[in-house]
Amino acid sequence: xxxRLILLLLQIxxxxxxxxxxxxxxxxxxFRLFIFAVVAAVVIFLIGIIAAVILKDVGSPSSATLSWAxxxxxxxxxxxxxxxxxxxxxxxxxxxIRAEYAVLAFAILGYHLKR
Numbered sequence: 526x527x528x529r530l531i532l533l534l535l536q537i538x539x540x541x542x543x544x545x546x547x548x549x550x551x552x553x554x555x556f557r558l559f560i561f562a563v564v565a566a567v568v569i570f571l572i573g574i575i576a577a578v579i580l581k582d583v584g585s586p587s588s589a590t591l592s593w594a595x596x597x598x599x600x601x602x603x604x605x606x607x608x609x610x611x612x613x614x615x616x617x618x619x620x621x622i623r624a625e626y627a628v629l630a631f632a633i634l635g636y637h638l639k640r
Contacts, residue, residue: 597635
């Protein structure tokens with residue numbers, strides 16, 4: 526239980542700083558949020574692999590875990606990109622949460638739902 530909590534905290538902290546550091550080297554204007562989603566999912570997955578080696582209570586993630594993290598991150602990127610334009614979702618205050626935060630949170634959520 527403690528190992529999973531440490532994994533979650535590591536994924537939040539290292540995931541944010543690692544993803545933003547890697548995004549400094551990638552320059553795509555229009556699709557930046559979608560590339561951020563892919564990079565965030567891979568970084569979250571790699572943190573899970575490293576934590577599985579170091580921590581006792583954490584199992585090693587499978588490729589399905591990477592797929593779930595990637596899928597959830599891309600869903601968040603789609604929602605934050607085109608959500609305000611859809612009539613059904615236009616009432617949601619999308620600007621209150623920064624898009625990168627949402628993408629990272631959804632990647633972590635996808636990772637932990639599959640675990």
